[in-house]
Amino acid sequence: MVEIDQVFVQAAEHRPKPSVTIAEGIPLIDLSLINYQQDQESPSSSSVYSNLIEEIGRACKEWGFFQVINHKVPLEKRQRIEVAAKEFFGLSLEEKVKVRRDEKNVLGYFEAEHTKNVRDWKEVYDFNVQQPTFIPPSDSDNDDINSQFQWDNRWPLNPPHFREACEDYAQEVEKLAYKLMELIALSLGLEANRFRGFFKHNTSNIRLNHYPPCPYPHLALGLGRHKDTGVLTVLNQDDVGGLQVRRKSDGEWITVKPIPNSFIINVGDMIQVWSNDAYESVEHRVMVNSERDRYSIPFFLKPALYTDVEPLQELTNHNNPPKYKPVNWGKFRISRMTSNFTKSSVENLQIYHFKLS
Ligand SMILES: O=C(O)CCC(=O)C(=O)O
Numbered sequence: 001m002v003e004i005d006q007v008f009v010q011a012a013e014h015r016p017k018p019s020v021t022i023a024e025g026i027p028l029i030d031l032s033l034i035n036y037q038q039d040q041e042s043p044s045s046s047s048v049y050s051n052l053i054e055e056i057g058r059a060c061k062e063w064g065f066f067q068v069i070n071h072k073v074p075l076e077k078r079q080r081i082e083v084a085a086k087e088f089f090g091l092s093l094e095e096k097v098k099v100r101r102d103e104k105n106v107l108g109y110f111e112a113e114h115t116k117n118v119r120d121w122k123e124v125y126d127f128n129v130q131q132p133t134f135i136p137p138s139d140s141d142n143d144d145i146n147s148q149f150q151w152d153n154r155w156p157l158n159p160p161h162f163r164e165a166c167e168d169y170a171q172e173v174e175k176l177a178y179k180l181m182e183l184i185a186l187s188l189g190l191e192a193n194r195f196r197g198f199f200k201h202n203t204s205n206i207r208l209n210h211y212p213p214c215p216y217p218h219l220a221l222g223l224g225r226h227k228d229t230g231v232l233t234v235l236n237q238d239d240v241g242g243l244q245v246r247r248k249s250d251g252e253w254i255t256v257k258p259i260p261n262s263f264i265i266n267v268g269d270m271i272q273v274w275s276n277d278a279y280e281s282v283e284h285r286v287m288v289n290s291e292r293d294r295y296s297i298p299f300f301l302k303p304a305l306y307t308d309v310e311p312l313q314e315l316t317n318h319n320n321p322p323k324y325k326p327v328n329w330g331k332f333r334i335s336r337m338t339s340n341f342t343k344s345s346v347e348n349l350q351i352y353h354f355k356l357s
């Protein structure tokens, strides 16, 4: 067997253990009650609905992760993007690099991502849900965003229905994300639409992930440990499994069991800041295996580039003062993005850098 390229090798303490604990714990939440009609009378007064809100609040607090079923994202749209993703990744590298992401183009195909300075065993394709991305008017603070980056989607010509499959799916999953944000707002004691204004010019994106079989699953990871930087993630994973979540209660890595037609939801860094640590963004990673290809499709809900994210006034008071300085989403995003390309000697920007001591 050829020796593994050292760029993929995780430090001993970050390698997956040979035996894994399958999570009993990640809450499974039934969304049968939700409804996407805007003009629907709010069912928030009914006690069944308040149970749902409470369940979501508890999951966000105790795990930062949960799975949902009966979410109403049409299965057929989900299957279409899954097929499109497989077809795209099945193309030759020469074809795929025609839409390769680079230092200037933020979106497209990429096969050399690093997480915490170790290369991931995967390839990805990113597109933004809202186009064009709203770029704030130039001032000295925003020069980076204005002059250095291109935020246009880069659609491949092949497979033929790729773009349509991606856009159709994005619309559906975005609705689910906003509905979940309403439930999360209610669970924090806020107005249902409290977060809505942050997404007018959102920078939400969808990523297609492909983790090829890896002959060294004990040394490498499909995706190294990390927290999601955005607001909320809605993840579609296939039946292969490999996602692990760091359990808050004891720091153990717990494998999330795939459930057909479910989504895995997790809180990102920006909810952690808005909620002043009531709901924390939790570390997770992806193991690879030597036999099967694994595909996953996260939707990352993200605010507008100009958003200053800070603890919400309603959630802070004299006894619970703000724990963070404002985090400018555009700057945070760009700092994180540029560090994903190669090994770098400095740690990238994390939200704890914004903590008020
Ligand atoms: O592939 C997965 O299951 C997780 C992907 C993920 O965590 C990410 O892309 O941020």
Ligand SMILES: [Fe+2]
Pocket: 226, 227, 228, 284
């Ligand atoms: Fe993630």
